[in-house]
Each structure stands twice: as structure tokens, then as C-alpha cells.
Amino acid sequence: MDKYYTFKIKRYLPDENPQTRWDEFRVKLNSIERVLDGLIKIKETRDGTLTFRKSCAHGVCGSCAMKISGKNRLACQTLVKDMPEMIEIEPLPALPVIKDLVVDMSLFFRKNDEVLPYLINNETPPERERIQSPEDQHKILESLTCVMCGSCTTACPIFWADKEYLGPSALLKAYRFIFDTRDRAKEQRLATINSEHGIWRCHSIFNCVEVCPKQIDITKHILLLKRLAVKRGFKGGVE
Amino acid sequence: MRYRLNIGSLTWLVHRITGIILTLYLIAHIYVLSHLSDPVTYNKLMDFLKNPIFKIFELILFAIVLKHLFGGIRITLLEIGFSTKYHKTMSYIGAFLVFIIWIVGAFYFLKEAF
Amino acid sequence: MEIIKHYFDVVIIGSGLAGCRSAIECSSHGTVGVLSKLYPTRSHSTAAQGGIGAALGNEEEDSPEWHTYDTVKGSDFLGDQDAIEIMCYDAILTIIELEHMGVPFSRTPEGRIAQRRFGGHTKDFGKTPVRRACYSADRTGHAVLFALYEQCQLKGVKFFQEFQVLDIVIENNAVQGVIAVNIKDGSLHVFESKAIVVATGGYGKIFKVTSNAYATTGECLSMLLRQGLPLEDMEFFQFHPTGLYGLGILITEGARGEGGILLNGKGERFMERYAPIIKDLAPRDMVSRAILNEIREGRGIDGKDYVYLDLRHVNKKIIEERLPEITTFCKIYMGIDPSEAPIPVIPTAHYAMGGILTDNDGRVLRDVDGSVVEGLYAAGESACVSVHGANRLGCNSLLDTVVFGKRAGKTAISQLKDVSKGKIKKERISFIVESINTIKESKGKETVASVRRDLQTSMMDKCSVFRKEKELMMLLEELQTLKERYKEIYIKDKSNIFNTELLEAIELGHMITLAEVIASSALQRTESRGAHYREDYPERDDTNWLKHTFAFQGEKGIYFKYKPVKLTRFKPEERKY
Numbered sequence: 001m002d003k004y005y006t007f008k009i010k011r012y013l014p015d016e017n018p019q020t021r022w023d024e025f026r027v028k029l030n031s032i033e034r035v036l037d038g039l040i041k042i043k044e045t046r047d048g049t050l051t052f053r054k055s056c057a058h059g060v061c062g063s064c065a066m067k068i069s070g071k072n073r074l075a076c077q078t079l080v081k082d083m084p085e086m087i088e089i090e091p092l093p094a095l096p097v098i099k100d101l102v103v104d105m106s107l108f109f110r111k112n113d114e115v116l117p118y119l120i121n122n123e124t125p126p127e128r129e130r131i132q133s134p135e136d137q138h139k140i141l142e143s144l145t146c147v148m149c150g151s152c153t154t155a156c157p158i159f160w161a162d163k164e165y166l167g168p169s170a171l172l173k174a175y176r177f178i179f180d181t182r183d184r185a186k187e188q189r190l191a192t193i194n195s196e197h198g199i200w201r202c203h204s205i206f207n208c209v210e211v212c213p214k215q216i217d218i219t220k221h222i223l224l225l226k227r228l229a230v231k232r233g234f235k236g237g238v239e
Numbered sequence: 240m241r242y243r244l245n246i247g248s249l250t251w252l253v254h255r256i257t258g259i260i261l262t263l264y265l266i267a268h269i270y271v272l273s274h275l276s277d278p279v280t281y282n283k284l285m286d287f288l289k290n291p292i293f294k295i296f297e298l299i300l301f302a303i304v305l306k307h308l309f310g311g312i313r314i315t316l317l318e319i320g321f322s323t324k325y326h327k328t329m330s331y332i333g334a335f336l337v338f339i340i341w342i343v344g345a346f347y348f349l350k351e352a353f
Numbered sequence: 354m355e356i357i358k359h360y361f362d363v364v365i366i367g368s369g370l371a372g373c374r375s376a377i378e379c380s381s382h383g384t385v386g387v388l389s390k391l392y393p394t395r396s397h398s399t400a401a402q403g404g405i406g407a408a409l410g411n412e413e414e415d416s417p418e419w420h421t422y423d424t425v426k427g428s429d430f431l432g433d434q435d436a437i438e439i440m441c442y443d444a445i446l447t448i449i450e451l452e453h454m455g456v457p458f459s460r461t462p463e464g465r466i467a468q469r470r471f472g473g474h475t476k477d478f479g480k481t482p483v484r485r486a487c488y489s490a491d492r493t494g495h496a497v498l499f500a501l502y503e504q505c506q507l508k509g510v511k512f513f514q515e516f517q518v519l520d521i522v523i524e525n526n527a528v529q530g531v532i533a534v535n536i537k538d539g540s541l542h543v544f545e546s547k548a549i550v551v552a553t554g555g556y557g558k559i560f561k562v563t564s565n566a567y568a569t570t571g572e573c574l575s576m577l578l579r580q581g582l583p584l585e586d587m588e589f590f591q592f593h594p595t596g597l598y599g600l601g602i603l604i605t606e607g608a609r610g611e612g613g614i615l616l617n618g619k620g621e622r623f624m625e626r627y628a629p630i631i632k633d634l635a636p637r638d639m640v641s642r643a644i645l646n647e648i649r650e651g652r653g654i655d656g657k658d659y660v661y662l663d664l665r666h667v668n669k670k671i672i673e674e675r676l677p678e679i680t681t682f683c684k685i686y687m688g689i690d691p692s693e694a695p696i697p698v699i700p701t702a703h704y705a706m707g708g709i710l711t712d713n714d715g716r717v718l719r720d721v722d723g724s725v726v727e728g729l730y731a732a733g734e735s736a737c738v739s740v741h742g743a744n745r746l747g748c749n750s751l752l753d754t755v756v757f758g759k760r761a762g763k764t765a766i767s768q769l770k771d772v773s774k775g776k777i778k779k780e781r782i783s784f785i786v787e788s789i790n791t792i793k794e795s796k797g798k799e800t801v802a803s804v805r806r807d808l809q810t811s812m813m814d815k816c817s818v819f820r821k822e823k824e825l826m827m828l829l830e831e832l833q834t835l836k837e838r839y840k841e842i843y844i845k846d847k848s849n850i851f852n853t854e855l856l857e858a859i860e861l862g863h864m865i866t867l868a869e870v871i872a873s874s875a876l877q878r879t880e881s882r883g884a885h886y887r888e889d890y891p892e893r894d895d896t897n898w899l900k901h902t903f904a905f906q907g908e909k910g911i912y913f914k915y916k917p918v919k920l921t922r923f924k925p926e927e928r929k930y
Binding site for chain 1: 391395396397448457463466496500503566567600681685801846848851853
Binding site for chain 1: 240241242243245247248251314317318320322323324326
């Protein structure tokens with residue numbers, strides 16, 4: 001069934017004067033179409049200068065994260081039939097805007113790099129695969145799903161106030177490696193996240209859990225990291 | 240920055256604001272207590288504070304203390320391992336308990352004062 | 354226009370599985386720069402779901418010889434058997450190496466890498482399905498891509514994200530480098546190098562209904578074609594049987610591997626008629642044709658144009674544990690829970706078996722006689738070795754990208770000392786700048802979107818699963834019209850900063866060239882083999898057609914050369930399942 005929706009989009013065009021403005025477009029969309037389909041329709045038929053990132057269009061790449069009606073979401077997973085008739089679309093908050101709905105994600109990716117996001121194991125590997133029990137693999141299963149879309153960190157009020165804060169995504173990545181039984185660099189990573197802008201800046205606000213498109217309970221993982229850090233503090237070593 | 244509030248971020252906001260108010264109150268409280276040294280100034284201050292508006296302030300303070308107390312209990316429970324699936328439920332239960340205790344306490348308090 | 358010069362020993366175009374794997378291999382012996390038009394973890398490799406195949410034998414007895422046979426048979430005997438042998442025998446060590454790099458595979462109770470059944474993979478040369486696909490829930494591509502990208506970061510590989518390649522410069526039969534634009538600010542970057550590895554993936558966006566991402570437009574293949582290099586086997590394009598109805602989103606073959614079955618409007622498991630032994634786990638081209646046949650003969654659900662994929666009888670725990678992603682897709686996009694309702698599916702354009710002609714070590718060849726282009730290599734979906742022949746088996750693509758990505762990287766490094774440093778002439782750069790300005794300032798009345806939409810619809814209608822001579826000839830005429838219309842494109846965005854409208858216009862020109870190659874190749878192959886099915890020539894013709902098609906672009910249009918398939922172990926036989 002087709003319905004009309006009004007897309008109110010926050011524009012930022014660095015070459016024009018004024019640079020920022022709000023545009024409204026009325027589009028007709030059916031019940032299985034998503035906000036991304038609406039944006040593409042607008043770009044193709046009304047205004048070719050509308051710029052946004054997109055790739056897989058089914059929620060696995062994380063390119064199209066933006067603020068839709070006040071909440072960070074993936075545009076390709078937000079069905080218009082679940083939205084009100086007037087949909088407000090803005091870029092992700094707290095990151096510098098390059099153009100329209102495209103933000104500069106380099107600060108976000110730098111935070112991921114700080115937690116050493118790669119398996120570090122310098123022991124001689126066995127001839128076959130390293131053994132890891134299914135239970136051990138389950139410990140990191142949820143944290144593996146992260147697609148690094150940026151919705152969580154840009155939704156966190158702590159990040160809004162303090163751009164040095166590592167943020168939910170980087171801390172989740174740290175969890176993925178610290179709790180991977182094959183990794184051998186726990187001490188290093190714990191030292192990085194145990195710092196002034198690490199896990200202790202998390203106040204369990206839960207904004208990240210609200211927005212994660214893969215429904216990862218990020219705060220739960222950060223709390224597990226906090227408990228691990230405390231145990232390490234008292235016992236002087238890592239579990 | 241306009242961003243949608245949800246129960247998680249609202250709980251945190253309330254916890255942060257009540258915390259700041261309590262800190263300011265602590266300073267005021269110490270100021271009052273610093274007058275214990277001299278009976279004359281102390282009695283003058285106590286007469287000043289008998290004004291009914293301060294009773295209203297104290298009622299509000301009571302609510303603020305309760306809110307911060309239960310907010311703190313919720314955070315502590317989460318940090319020692321209580322499942323994060325229940326963080327919203329805990330906020331709602333906390334708000335409910337604050338309300339009940341405040342009503343009961345306010346009743347006795349006002350009875351005493353008037 | 355700002356022009357910035359760089360030099361790297363090896364420049365890799367594309368940051369998917371093949372690109373990252375070659376980068377890891379090259380980084381130890383030379384400077385490496387990887388260009389990608391997306392942030393690396395957003396590459397389409399991340400969308401791969403089902404698994405990566407290797408005869409590890411962790412769950413049941415298996416052997417690389419059976420894997421080779423299955424791949425050869427699955428390719429409808431068009432795959433070069435020496436290359437397939439290399440891939441299948443290398444597979445075991447490849448997976449183990451991946452696990453050592455940190456890929457979080459799902460595990461058996463004993464802690465070994467778990468494996469699942471997949472379409473076309475059998476034991477004992479076709480007797481019953483075998484567990485050969487190693488997986489990580491249903492996010493295998495995501496798991497492997499992240500691990501490879503992370504290892505690249507560990508090795509300090511330099512990434513140029515959101516850089517779109519405008520030209521691959523080949524002069525005097527040797528690579529000179531790459532000209533690319535920094536999408537973020539419009540500056541032109543010239544990368545001179547000794548070697549280039551092309552790993553740009555497929556070109557599914559030429560079709561209307563596809564599982565591929567918006568970035569898969571294949572412009573690098575067109576750039577090489579226009580410089581006189583051949584493209585191999587372009588008529589073979591795989592249509593994955595189970596894409597969500599109306600959206601084309603992929604529902605992995607692993608769903609059928611875990612027990613899912615296909616039902617038509619009468620509620621019958623129709624694959625029993627088309628592939629009596631392995632039924633729903635038959636190779637994808639056979640299943641796609643079966644589904645479309647059922648729909649054509651009026652046996653779609655309620656007579657409509659889709660069939661059902663039924664997972665209701667599969668253990669709920671297994672769906673939760675091994676198929677969480679597709680459960681999410683069904684719930685979000687269709688409001689269906691696969692454990693309670695059947696999923697409406699139709700075939701969707703999925704994988705390009707054809708591509709840039711390479712030898713078994715990743716070197717790009719310029720002709721059927723085996724002559725190479727100095728310093729040019731290719732791997733992954735964009736290359737054609739060929740291991741997939743006329744049809745690719747599931748979970749072989751991830752394997753292909755990693756095995757040949759490594760080989761291409763190794764070869765590139767080993768030949769560095771013999772190759773001279775590239776030099777890109779000013780004229781070439783000015784030519785590129787001019788062609789961009791022509792598009793920017795064109796005053797026509799067509800839009801990128803309408804030309805592209807017509808291209809995609811024509812290709813889907815006339816060149817997908819079922820093909821006919823008359824329709825293909827009509828298609829070629831339509832493509833000529835589209836070429837004319839393309840010259841009349843007007844774009845509104847004149848900015849230098851993140852100008853996606855301009856980039857899409859550039860991509861469209863290349864897409865039309867590739868469409869022409871695919872349509873011409875499909876027209877000239879007068880037989881049916883694997884994914885290429887001609888209704889006017891429905892039989893396989895080994896006498897005349899057991900050979901690869903090489904498409905060249907000449908002055909007068911596309912012309913073809915041929916080379917026979919390399920047969921080593923298995924003689925062609927009838928492809929029955």
C-alpha cells in the first residue's frame with residue numbers, strides 16, 4: 001500500500017551560501033520500503049545533490065547510519081511504515097559533517113585502532129587449528145557482530161561531552177579480543193581501556209544499547225570489562 | 240543537540256542532576272553547622288529557618304535524596320553482575336518506590352511540622 | 354585541480370577479502386597501498402553469509418579430491434581443472450592459516466572448526482552431501498573480512514579509503530599506476546607503482562534484482578577492456594535461488610544446508626523432481642532454473658511469482674545459533690519468523706563467474722597465447738582463473754578470494770625486482786580530468802537514474818536466467834540506445850566535495866560497456882552450460898563448446914577468441930544430481 005511521507009532533511013553544502021538549511025520533500029513509498037529507498041528516490045528524481053553513504057542496503061555493512069527522527073539508526077533497516085508521516089533526517093551527531101548526511105568517521109575509527117584491534121599471539125601456532133571450545137567462542141559471539149556503523153558512540157552523551165572517550169564501539173572491540181581465548185595481549189589492552197578516557201567514563205546510560213542495529217548489549221560487555229579490571233587490580237594479574 | 244530521551248538516558252540525567260543538587264546542599268549544610276560554635280548566631284539562624292518555605296525545600300530534598308539513593312542502588316546492582324536486561328525495570332521500580340516512600344514520609348513530616 | 358603524487362611498490366584496488374589477503378602477503382616485502390571506494394569493512398565481502406569450503410574432515414570424512422570433483426562438476430566442466438586442484442588442495446592450509454589469524458569460526462564440541470553441508474558438495478564423488486563449509490554463525494564473510502583487515506592494520510598497510518579509481522594506466526604492456534579521486538574532497542591522486550592487484554569484486558548492480566551492494570559496478574574491468582585486455586567467460590552470471598521476494602536480499606544457502614526445503618504453490622518439495630539425489634542442495638543454477646520453471650508453469654505460491662523456503666521443521670535452537678542474520682532479515686523486512694512461517698524467495702543476481710583473465714598465479718594475461726601484462730595481477734570475483742567455470746558452488750568464492758589473493762600477492766612481490774617503476778604521463782592525467790569535466794558540464798536532459806534503471810531492467814528481463822537469441826539481439830540494440838542517452842546525461846551536483854552524483858555517472862558508463870560484453874557473450878555461446886541457459890539451445894554441447902570465451906573490445910565492437918578448457922583428472926559427464 002502506498003503512502004505519502006515528508007522527509008525533512010538537514011542539508012550541509014560547503015560550496016553554497018548559506019551552507020546549512022532544512023529541505024522538505026514529499027515522497028510516495030510502499031509498506032516494504034525503507035528510509036534509504038526514500039532518500040534514493042529523492043536523489044534520483046528531485047535533487048541530485050543530496051549526498052549520503054550507502055552500500056549493502058540490508059544492514060550488514062553499517063554505511064548508512066544517520067539520525068532519523070531523533071534516534072541513530074541504519075537507514076536501510078528503518079521501514080517507513082514504522083515511522084510517523086513527517087520523518088526528520090540528520091547526520092550522526094557530534095562528528096564533523098563533510099556534506100549533507102555524510103560525516104567524517106576518522107575520529108571514530110581512530111578510537112578502534114587504539115585498542116589494538118587484531119589477534120596478537122606470537123606463540124608457534126599448532127599444525128591444525130587452535131582448539132577453542134564452543135563455550136569460549138560463545139563468550140565473544142555477540143561482540144563479533146559489530147559492523148562499526150558508529151551509531152553507538154555518536155549516541156553516547158559522554159562522547160558528546162568528551163571527544164577523547166573511547167566510546168562503546170572501541171570498548172566492545174577491546175572486549176572481543178580480551179575475552180578471545182586465543183589472544184595473548186590482555187594486559188596491554190586492559191591498560192589502554194583502564195585509563196582516564198576508558199571504561200570508567202561509562203555511566204551505564206544505555207543509549208548505545210537503544211540504537212545498536214545488531215541488538216548487541218554493549219553496556220553488558222563494558223560492565224564485564226569493568227569487573228575484569230577490578231579483579232586484575234586486586235589480584236595483580238589477569239584471570 | 241536534539242536527541243530522543245529514553246528511560247536509560249533519563250535515569251542517568253536525573254541521577255546526575257540530583258547528585259549536583261545534593262553536593263550544593265552539602266555545602267549549605269556545612270555552612271549551617273559552622274554556626275554551632277556560637278549559641279546566639281545559631282538560634283538566630285534556626286529562627287530564620289523556621290520559615291515554612293524551608294519545610295517545602297526539605298520535602299523536595301527528601302525526594303532528591305530518595306531518587307539518588309535508588310539510582311545508586313540500580314547502578315551498583317548492574318555493576319556487581321545483575322543482568323542488564325532489567326535496567327529499565329529497575330528504573331521503573333525505583334521510581335515507584337521513591338514515590339511511595341516519599342508520600343509516606345511526607346505525611347509524617349508535615350504532621351510533625353504543622 | 355589539486356594533483357597529489359604517491360609511490361608504492363604494489364597498489365591494490367579493492368579492500369575485500371582478495372584485496373586484504375594480497376595486502377598481507379605483499380606487506381612483508383615492499384610498500385603497499387590499498388585503494389577502496391568504501392571503508393574496508395564495508396566491502397561487499399562482509400555480506401557473505403554461508404561459509405568457506407575446505408576438506409578439513411572435522412565432522413565427517415572428507416578429501417580434497419572429492420572437493421575437486423564437486424567443483425569441476427559444479428562448474429559444468431568448464432572450470433580449468435589444474436586451477437581447481439590448486440584451490441581445493443590449498444584449501445585446508447588456507448583455513449588453518451585464517452584461524453591462526455584470528456577468524457572466530459564456530460566450533461564443534463571438541464573445539465575444532467565446525468562445518469556444515471552446502472549445495473553441490475558431496476562425498477564419494479556425488480553420493481551424498483558432505484559437511485565441508487566452515488562457518489561463523491551466518492556471518493562468515495564478515496568474520497573473515499574483519500580478521501584480514503585487522504591483520505593488515507597490524508602489518509601497517511596503508512589504506513586510502515573512499516578513493517575511486519578513474520584509470521588504470523597501462524603503457525608499453527606494463528603497468529604505470531592508477532589515477533584516483535579522493536571522494537571526500539575531490540582532489541586527484543596519482544599512484545605510480547611497479548605492480549597493481551585488481552580485486553574489485555563483481556558487478557551485480559547491472560541487474561535490477563540483485564543481492565549485491567551499490568558499490569559493485571565493475572568499472573575496473575571496463576577500464577582494462579577498453580585498453581585492449583580480454584574479459585573471460587562474461588556470459589556466466591550466477592543467480593542465487595533464494596533472495597527475499599521484492600528486495601533481492603540474500604538468504605544463505607546454509608539455510609538449506611541446515612535442512613530448509615523449497616516448496617511450490619502445491620506444497621510439494623519440487624526439487625525432488627529436478628535433482629532426485631541431493632534435492633534442495635543441488636547447485637545454484639539448477640535450483641534457480643527449477644524455481645523459475647515452477648513459477649512459469651503456474652505453480653508459484655497462489656499462482657504468484659515466488660516460492661517458499663521452509664525452515665519450520667528445523668530445530669529452533671539451530672536456527673538461533675547458526676542462522677541469526679537471516680532470521681533478522683526476515684523479521685525486519687518481511688515481518689516473518691522463519692521458525693514459524695515460510696519465507697517467500699525468488700532468484701537474485703549474485704555472482705560473476707567471469708572476469709579478468711588470469712593464470713594460476715594471479716598474473717593478468719593479455720591474450721589466449723598466455724602473454725602477460727607486466728606488473729598487472731587480479732584476484733577474487735573480479736578475476737577469472739577459471740575455478741568456477743560455468744557455475745560456482747557455494748562457499749567456494751570465499752575460498753577463491755583468499756587462495757588466489759595470496760597467490761597474486763606472492764607473485765607480485767616475487768616479480769618486483771624485474772619490473773621498472775611506473776611513470777604516468779601528464780597527458781593521461783589531463784585526459785581523465787577533461788572527461789570528468791565533460792560529464793560535469795554536460796547540458797543534456799537525461800538523468801543518471803533513468804538511464805541506469807533502464808539498463809538494469811533490460812538486463813534483468815532479457816539476460817538473466819533464461820536467454821533467447823531474439824531477446825539478446827533486442828538487448829544489444831537497447832544498449833546502443835542507452836549509450837547514446839548516456840552522452841546526454843545532466844548532473845545537478847557541481848561540487849568537488851563528496852560528489853556521488855558525478856561518481857555514479859562515471860560508474861554508469863562502465864556498467865553499459867560491461868552489459869554489452871555480457872549480452873554479446875551470451876548471444877555467441879549457442880549452448881546451455883551451468884548458469885548460462887539458452888532456451889533455443891537447451892543442451893550442453895561439449896564437442897563445440899568445451900572452451901572459454903574471451904571478449905575483446907575492438908574498433909568495430911566486441912570480438913571473441915577461444916581457448917579449450919584444461920582437463921586433467923575428470924572427463925566431462927552428464928551433470929545429474
